[in-house]
Amino acid sequence: MFLFSLRAALFGLVLGGLAACDVAYPVTVIGDNGMTFRGSATDTFLHGGSFQATNGNAVCTGTYDKFADISTVSFPVVCNNGLRGVGTAYFQSPTSGSGFVTMTDGSQWQFIFGRGALAL
Incomplete structure (x- = not known):
């Protein structure tokens, strides 16, 4: 009985650690106009994530829900200069992919995340 309890406790600690x-x-x-934003996204195991990117003047942020079996997510984008939009990300792996954002002013923004983002 003690061994089972110990295993269950260790499993709970590992799972709890992964969740964090x-x-x-x-x-x-x-x-659209070639304006480039750079930043980062952070995924939290089993919860989704958030991102922040800046062009030196404006900062745009957003959060998204992502589950292990979903390779496409949609998310709101809010910028501190008043622009807003809706983005769609396509995950090729848990930490890389690409997508687009349609802003309320009608512009289309493209993005890449993961190692490929460093090459742009």
């Missing part, structure tokens, strides 16, 4: 793990990766966003 955050994984950060780079994000690069390019607007």
Whole structure:
């Protein structure tokens, strides 16, 4: 009985530790006019994530829900310069992919996240 309780406690600690793990990766966003934002996204195991990117003047942020079996997520984008939009991300792996954001002013922004974002 003690061995079973010990195993259950260890499993709970490992699972709890994983639930608190955050994984950060780079994000690069390019607007219609060539304006480039750079930042990062952070995934929290089993919860989703958030992102923040800046072009030196404006800062845009958002949060998203992501589950292990979902490779596409939609999310709101809010910028401190008044722009807002809705983005869609396509995950090729848990920490890389690409997508687009349609802003309320009608502009289309493209983004890449993960290692590929560093090349832009």
